[in-house]
Amino acid sequence: MTCALVTPWWRRRVAGDDSAVGGVLPTPILDWRGPLVQSLVRETASADQLAGLRAAHRLIAGAVRPVYAVQERQPISRTLRRGRGSCSQRLAILEGVARAQGIPTRVRGLLVDGRFWYPRFPRLKYLVPSQVLVAWPEFGIDDSWVPVGELFGQLTDLAASPGFSNDSGETLFDAVSRTAIDWDGVTCETGGACGLSATVLADLGRFDSRDELFRRHGQTLSGPVTRLVDPVLSRWAPRQSASSR
Numbered sequence: 001m002t003c004a005l006v007t008p009w010w011r012r013r014v015a016g017d018d019s020a021v022g023g024v025l026p027t028p029i030l031d032w033r034g035p036l037v038q039s040l041v042r043e044t045a046s047a048d049q050l051a052g053l054r055a056a057h058r059l060i061a062g063a064v065r066p067v068y069a070v071q072e073r074q075p076i077s078r079t080l081r082r083g084r085g086s087c088s089q090r091l092a093i094l095e096g097v098a099r100a101q102g103i104p105t106r107v108r109g110l111l112v113d114g115r116f117w118y119p120r121f122p123r124l125k126y127l128v129p130s131q132v133l134v135a136w137p138e139f140g141i142d143d144s145w146v147p148v149g150e151l152f153g154q155l156t157d158l159a160a161s162p163g164f165s166n167d168s169g170e171t172l173f174d175a176v177s178r179t180a181i182d183w184d185g186v187t188c189e190t191g192g193a194c195g196l197s198a199t200v201l202a203d204l205g206r207f208d209s210r211d212e213l214f215r216r217h218g219q220t221l222s223g224p225v226t227r228l229v230d231p232v233l234s235r236w237a238p239r240q241s242a243s244s245r
Contacts, residue, residue, distance in 0.1 A: 020206035022106030022140055024099045027211045032096035034077035041100045049103055049141050053151055056097045057177060064090050066171045069234035070226055072219045087171040088135055091148060092210060095137045104140035109204030109213045110183060116199040119167035131201060133220045135210040149181040159187040169238045
């Protein structure tokens with residue numbers, strides 16, 4: 001049984017549209033002018049924008065260890081300084097690096113069934129939020145929007161690899177580099193794992209930045225709960241396995 005009491009249940013979360021144009025300017029979350037972000041930018045700058053983002057993803061995966069932090073509005077400079085961050089916070093760093101390199105970004109807002117996270121918290125299911133708000137980045141490359149799940153290849157090709165299980169040290173951030181993270185069931189017809197599409201409760205549309213998404217729809221947890229539990233969860237790392245990154 002999931003828990004709705006810890007979420008901002010009073011918010012009316014309805015689907016928006018897909019007209020977001022994105023941008024490259026820094027935001028309170030994507031504060032890419034900081035020295036630590038600029039260091040990543042210098043290390044990964046490339047004429048091939050996709051190659052540069054892949055390189056940035058690898059560096060972030062190695063430099064920022066995964067934890068269960070829940071403060072979605074944390075600036076990326078702070079996440080880098082701490083050297084630990086949630087899947088969402090690590091994705092935000094990748095967005096910041098992209099913007100600093102002149103690549104526009106926007107996010108897609110997805111409400112995902114909290115039961116998707118049961119394997120990570122088998123003894124704490126009653127505390128898992130009933131709905132988890134996911135900010136899924138998209139990057140403006142060659143006049144088209146590339147979702148973060150397709151930075152390393154087409155979903156139909158990535159689907160040949162074992163799917164994401166959400167029960168080990170691997171997070172969604174890590175998994176995009178090796179397998180299909182398919183929220184829309186694109187890989188179903190090709191025989192790939194399409195389980196993630198069944199976890200999506202609502203598609204909230206696209207937003208010019210994750211700041212706008214969280215401003216309009218709040219975070220996964222309500223403000224008081226976020227402030228209460230983040231100091232603990234931001235130090236709790238997923239259990240590792242032999243295959244975890």
